[in-house]
Amino acid sequence: MTNPATTSLLDRANLDRDAVRNEVGRGLAGADDGELFLEYSQTEALMFDNGRLKQATYDTSQGFGLRAVKDDAVGYAHSSDVSLPALVRAADAVSAVRGGYTGNFASPPPHSNVKLYGDDNPLDAPGFESKVKLLGEIDAYLRDKDPRIRQVTVSLGATWQVVEILRPDGESYRDIRPLVRVNIS
Incomplete structure (x- = not known):
């Protein structure tokens, strides 16, 4: 399987770029603005109580x-099936918003994004064993601080998300969004 951090999400789904560009263009023809937004994410949550x-979950999801x-009208279609037939159905659905209207498509956003994160996936x-051990160590540390402590809950949540935006003019924007959060109560 290809790595979504280094590979376009279109390529990851084995989609032909020209076919995708044609469907996006067809669905957005005559509109004032619009785009195709692709997402791939992995999430993990551990809870030590x-x-x-007490809980360990892991999920991978994708969609567009x-x-x-x-x-002021917006047409929106989405699917977790990242395929050309799903995109064709989505283009049909969003094209209904414009009726007989022919607009002037908005200019693409400036290329002002600054890459804040690397491609590393915190998951x-x-x-897994090291994460569980860390949660146990935090639990023990807190209990050792005060004998009055009766209940400790420590959770670790992590998300790694790759997004890709494709405009009908072929412009493409990508971002990777890692997040790790530790909660203690």
């Missing part, structure tokens, strides 16, 4: 959304 692991804007390392 009262000295033991196609948006067309005409004046990859450390491993």
Whole structure:
């Protein structure tokens, strides 16, 4: 399987770029603005409660959304099936928003994005056992601080998201969004 951090999400889904560009253009023809938004994300959540692991979840999801804007009307279609037939259905759905209207497509946004994060996925390392051990160590540390502590809940949540936006003129924008959060109560 290809790595979504280094590969276009279109390529990851084995989609032909020209076919995708044609469908996006067809769905957004005559609109004032719009884009195809693709997303791939992985999430992990661990909860350590009262000295033991109580919950561990892991999820991978992907999908796309196609948006067309005409004046103050918005047409939006989305799917978790990243395929050309799903994109064709989405283009049909969003094209209905413009009716007989022919707009002037908005200029693309400036290329002002600054890459804030690397491609590293925080779910990859450390491993599951190390994460559980860390939660146990936090639990023990807190209990050692005060004998009055009766209940400790420590959770670790991580998300790694890759987004790609494709405009009908072929402009493409990508971003990687890692997030790790530790909660203690």
